[in-house]
Amino acid sequence: MRELKRREVTANFLSLALTLGAAFFFLALLIFLLSGEPRRALQYLFIGPFSNPYYFGNWINASVPLILTGLGAAVAFQASLFNLGGEGQVYVGGLSVYLLSLVIAPGAGVFALPLLIGGAALAGAAVAGLSGFFKMRWRTDELISSFLISSALILIVDQLITGPFKDPHTNLMATPVLPRGLSLGRIFPPSSLNGSLFIALALAVLLFFYLYRTHQGYETRLCGVNREFARYGGIPVNRYFLLPLLYSGALHGLAGALAVTGTYGKVLKGFSAGMGWNGIAVALIARNHPLWVIPAALFFAFLESGAKIAMIHTDITLEVSTVAQAVVFFLITSRWIREYFLYGTGRQT
Amino acid sequence: MTGGFTFPVLHNAVDIMTPLLLASLGGLLTEMAGMLNIALEGLMLLGAFFGILFSYFTGSLFWGVLLGALVTMGIALIYGAVTIFLKANVFITGLATNLMAAGLTTVLSHHILANKGVVTFPGLARPPRWTLEGLESVPVLGDLFLGHGFFTYFSWLFLGFVLVLIYATPFGFRLRGAGKNPAALRALGLHPRRYQLIAFGFSGFACALAGASLSLNIGAYVPNISSGRGWTALVILYLGNRTPLGILGAALFFALAESFSNWAQGAQAIPADFILALPYLITLAVMVGASVIKYRRSSRKKQRECGV
Numbered sequence: 225m226r227e228l229k230r231r232e233v234t235a236n237f238l239s240l241a242l243t244l245g246a247a248f249f250f251l252a253l254l255i256f257l258l259s260g261e262p263r264r265a266l267q268y269l270f271i272g273p274f275s276n277p278y279y280f281g282n283w284i285n286a287s288v289p290l291i292l293t294g295l296g297a298a299v300a301f302q303a304s305l306f307n308l309g310g311e312g313q314v315y316v317g318g319l320s321v322y323l324l325s326l327v328i329a330p331g332a333g334v335f336a337l338p339l340l341i342g343g344a345a346l347a348g349a350a351v352a353g354l355s356g357f358f359k360m361r362w363r364t365d366e367l368i369s370s371f372l373i374s375s376a377l378i379l380i381v382d383q384l385i386t387g388p389f390k391d392p393h394t395n396l397m398a399t400p401v402l403p404r405g406l407s408l409g410r411i412f413p414p415s416s417l418n419g420s421l422f423i424a425l426a427l428a429v430l431l432f433f434y435l436y437r438t439h440q441g442y443e444t445r446l447c448g449v450n451r452e453f454a455r456y457g458g459i460p461v462n463r464y465f466l467l468p469l470l471y472s473g474a475l476h477g478l479a480g481a482l483a484v485t486g487t488y489g490k491v492l493k494g495f496s497a498g499m500g501w502n503g504i505a506v507a508l509i510a511r512n513h514p515l516w517v518i519p520a521a522l523f524f525a526f527l528e529s530g531a532k533i534a535m536i537h538t539d540i541t542l543e544v545s546t547v548a549q550a551v552v553f554f555l556i557t558s559r560w561i562r563e564y565f566l567y568g569t570g571r572q573t
Numbered sequence: 574m575t576g577g578f579t580f581p582v583l584h585n586a587v588d589i590m591t592p593l594l595l596a597s598l599g600g601l602l603t604e605m606a607g608m609l610n611i612a613l614e615g616l617m618l619l620g621a622f623f624g625i626l627f628s629y630f631t632g633s634l635f636w637g638v639l640l641g642a643l644v645t646m647g648i649a650l651i652y653g654a655v656t657i658f659l660k661a662n663v664f665i666t667g668l669a670t671n672l673m674a675a676g677l678t679t680v681l682s683h684h685i686l687a688n689k690g691v692v693t694f695p696g697l698a699r700p701p702r703w704t705l706e707g708l709e710s711v712p713v714l715g716d717l718f719l720g721h722g723f724f725t726y727f728s729w730l731f732l733g734f735v736l737v738l739i740y741a742t743p744f745g746f747r748l749r750g751a752g753k754n755p756a757a758l759r760a761l762g763l764h765p766r767r768y769q770l771i772a773f774g775f776s777g778f779a780c781a782l783a784g785a786s787l788s789l790n791i792g793a794y795v796p797n798i799s800s801g802r803g804w805t806a807l808v809i810l811y812l813g814n815r816t817p818l819g820i821l822g823a824a825l826f827f828a829l830a831e832s833f834s835n836w837a838q839g840a841q842a843i844p845a846d847f848i849l850a851l852p853y854l855i856t857l858a859v860m861v862g863a864s865v866i867k868y869r870r871s872s873r874k875k876q877r878e879c880g881v
Contacts (some may be wrong), residue, residue, distance in 0.1 A: 258684040306664075364864040367664075368808070369857060375801060376853035383847060501672065508665065541683040546676030553669030554655050557662035 235565035240509065243555040244523070251527075251548040255540060265538040272533030273526055279510055281415020283489060287480040287518075287525035289314070291424040293503025294510060294517040295431050296371055296475030301512045302435060304448040305359070305467035306367040310476050310500025312374025313351045315381045317344040317480030322389065322399045322491045325406055337406055341481045348477020349470045351377065356469030360462050366469065374500070385493050397493035408486040420482035426474070431514040474498065505549060508556045523548065578709055581834050584716040588790075589682065590828035591725045591781035592617065596806035597813065597820045598728075598735050599779030603653075604815055605739055606772035607752030611667035612652060615674030616777050619645045620784030621798045622678040626685070629694050634723075638789070639727065640782035646672070653770045671803075679796065693793040700789055724786035731779065736817045748772060770776025801852070803867025808856045812863075831856060 251269075256262045273283040287508060298307050300307040309311075324343045328336060358364035391400040408419040435441035437570060447464040455461045482485045484491055502524050509523070510516035531545035555561065578584045596613045603610040623644045628637025652670045656663045683689040700722040709715045739745035750758045751765035751772075758765045780803070785804075788794050805827060812826075813819030834851055 256679065258680065352848070358861055358864070361859065362864045362868040364861050368860060371804070372808075372853045372857040372860070375804070376850040376857070379850040379853075380847065501668065504665075504668070539684075541680055543676045543679040543689075546672055547680060550669045550673035550676060553672060553702060554652075554661065554666055555659070557665045558655070559660040561659060563660075 230400035231566060232386045233522055235562055236511070238325060238565040239558070239561045240556075242561060243316065243509075243552055243558075244497035245529075246555055247548045247551040250551045251544060254257060254544055254547055258538050259538065261538050265476060265534045265540045268534035268537050269530040269540075272528045272537075275533075277412065278415045279529065281412040281417035283525055283529040284412075284522075285417040285420065286368040286529050287521040288420050288486070289422045289426060289499045290506050290524050291484050291518055292424055292475050292482065294506030294521050295428060295514055296472040296479070297503045297507035298510065298512040299431060299435070299444075299475065301507055302448045303444045303463065303464050304451070305356075305468055305472075307352055307355070307370050307469060307472045307476075308367055308500075308504075309352060309355065309370035309374030309473075310502070310503050311376075311496050311498075312377040312381075313348040313476035314480040314483075314496035314499045315378055316351055317348045317386065317477030318484045318491045318495060319381050319389075319399075319480075320344045320347040320477070321481045321484045321522050322402065325402050337408070337485065340406065341509055342483065344481030345477045348480065349474040352469045352473025352476065353466060356466035359469075360465040366465075366479050370469075378496075382493060385491055389491075391490070398488075399491040400486065401490045405462050406485060407489050408482070418486040420486035423478075425518065427478070427516045431471075431475075435514060440467075475516055476503070479503075502549065506557070509552065531554040578716050578720065579712040579718045582714065582836050583829070584720065585835065586825065586828040586832035587717055587721055587725060589822050589831050590824050591721075592726045592786050593806050593809055593827060594723070594802055594821065594824045595731060595779045595783035595786070597809040597824060598731055598817065599776040600807055600810045601735065601815060601817065601820060602739075602748070602772045602775045603769075604751050604777070604810060605743075605745075605767040607755070608653075608656065608663050608769055608772065608808045609667070610713070610773070610776055611664060611807060612649075612670035612674075612803075613776075613780050613806050614799050614801070615667075615671035616645055616649055616780035617784035617787070617803045618671075618674040618678055618797070618798040619648055620781030620783070621788040622682070622787030622794055625694060625697070625779065625788040625792075626681075629697055634698060634700060634789065638782065641785055642778050645781035645784070646774050646777040649773045649780070650770065653773025656773075657766045657769050675797070682796075689796065691724055691793060691795050693783050695792075697789075697792050699792055700786075722790065723788070724782060724790075727782065731782075732821060739817070744768075781854050782859070800849075805852055805856065808860065812859060827855075829850065836845055 252266060255265050255269075261264045273279050293314065296310060296313075297307060320342050321340045324340045325336075328339055351373060352370060354367040355364075355370040358369055359366040385399060386397050389399045391398055393400075410416065410418050411421070433441075435445060443454065443459045444464055444467070446457070446459060447461055451464075452462050454464075480496060483495060483499075488495060506517055506520040506524055509520040527545040527548055528542075531540070531542050534540050534544075535542045596617055599616070600610050600613050622640055622641075624638050624641030626637075627640040627644075629632050631637050631640070648670070652666055655661050656666045679689050682692060686692050702720050702722050703726070704720040709719050737745075747758060747763055747770045748771075750763075751768040756764035758768075782803075783806075784799060787798050790839075801865060809820055809823040809827060813821070813823040831852060
């Protein structure tokens with residue numbers, strides 16, 4: 225039994241290493257084919273995030289929303305539900321921070337910031353919860369409904385940011401800057417790393433305890449493994465169509481709120497682009513384990529930060545990191561690769 | 574469009590329908606083989622990019638579209654091969670293809686065309702529109718059948734091709750068998766996975782033409798030119814009950830809705846983004862409605878079976 229467990233861990237590790245290795249290989253290949261200065265581009269890409277405190281802090285900061293969206297995707301996956309609406313939930317979370325700041329900022333004092341962030345989490349939960357409700361009530365496929373709701377909301381939020389709530393004093397497509405006192409403190413100047421890092425890390429630990437150490441978490445995971453069996457065991461399975469999606473949406477809403485209050489200080493048009501999708505990749509790399517989400521998010525943020533730095537100094541463009549991320553997506557769920565490492569051959573199952 | 578049509582909204586709807594019809598027929602072929610292809614969006618994007626890029630390099634629309642379709646097919650085959658032979662989750666590899674398409678088109682646009690925004694190709698000819706002089710003003714029929722471009726007429730041919738292929742050829746039966754009951758196919762000594770892979774190839778080809786129709790008709794490549802049409806195509810596939818003619822009906826319905834909202838946008842001052850959100854919301858409403866009906870039906874059936 226222990227032998228089998230060990231072999232499984234080794235196989236998981238090797239297939240992950242192969243996947244990440246392939247991603248780096250294709251990234252390097254693309255840069256050698258297209259860039260006029262591939263050596264410098266690769267150097268900036270891989271060493272850039274470590275080269276000075278500013279880049280280093282920004283790399284860590286870029287991983288914060290990915291930790292949160294990764295946790296959000298993971299909690300839904302654990303109940304074998306798909307939340308494809310992450311992008312929209314993050315965006316709505318961000319906008320609700322601004323909207324709430326118009327209403328509650330003046331009177332609330334020290335409670336203002338927690339109220340804003342909590343409100344954004346509720347907004348995200350409401351958006352994802354709608355898909356969960358449809359699923360619970362009528363078995364509407366949450367995979368498609370969450371995607372559709374999110375796609376519509378992104379366009380509507382775009383319209384609100386560039387229309388009625390646009391800051392008239394700048395050319396930026398963004399809302400006005402949040403009032404003083406409504407932002408999280410910077411902890412590693414001059415980079416934009418801020419207090420949201422601690423919130424994200426704490427939530428990862430909290431979600432771990434929820435999923436693996438509480439009754440509800442156990443039932444969530446059991447529904448994910450086999451819903452029929454869970455029903456047979458007397459678990460109210462209907463509840464677990466809605467509940468994991470509510471948590472998932474709340475985590476996505478938080479990701480948006482923390483990006484706005486911590487990093488940007490205002491709601492920029494399209495700030496959430498990629499956060500939702502990359503959260504899904506992060507959850508898959510982490511095999512839906514809340515604590516492994518942290519290194520997985522750091523890896524994804526590293527690709528992006530490195531590409532950003534390389535773009536500033538050389539002729540490559542940021543999107544090369546998207547191609548590398550796609551390679552990860554392609555291979556991460558391959559059962560053939562895992563079985564190859566588990567049994568030595570890719571045998572039929 | 575040109576004047577002389579009785580119902581411009583209807584005439585435009587047919588043009589809008591073209592990429593939707595092509596992409597959802599492409600999705601139908603993989604669906605028949607038992608694979609949910611959510612990469613229609615990305616494959617369209619690739620087709621739009623490579624179609625116009627090769628048209629520009631070869632100076633010929635025909636070769637451009639053909640080469641673009643072949644490259645897109647190649648990527649669809651990689652997507653299929655990873656899914657089928659490396660046994661990856663088709664849904665995640667579909668996301669990967671979409672991500673790859675968005676990344677690759679931007680990177681190539683940046684390095685080959687030195688611009689990752691909107692790229693115009695001023696010297697490039699537009700696909701010609703075919704019509705019969707004098708008959709355009711025939712109500713409805715003229716709007717539906719005349720004055721459209723190559724891609725529209727091709728999409729109808731492709732519809733016929735798919736109909737014959739899946740319902741009247743041994744290949745089509747085996748393709749559907751690969752989706753419904755792979756074990757039976759294997760028992761006949763056939764290889765279901767090969768049929769699935771071929772379906773991915775066809776799907777890539779159809780989506781490439783859908784995409785090429787978008788970029789070539791405006792003579793420019795715009796980032797994210799497919800803008801959700803691949804997802805709409807997926808919904809059309811489901812609304813059309815996974816049959817070619819059902820898809821035709823659903824695609825026409827969506828195209829009419831969009832054509833109508835374009836007209837409303839011109840007539841009223843509704844912000845563009847709200848209008849753009851409409852197809853998603855309509856789709857959501859239809860999908861939830863369909864699941865309510867299905868749920869009621871199945872619970873009634875259960876009641877009958879239990880003798881309640």
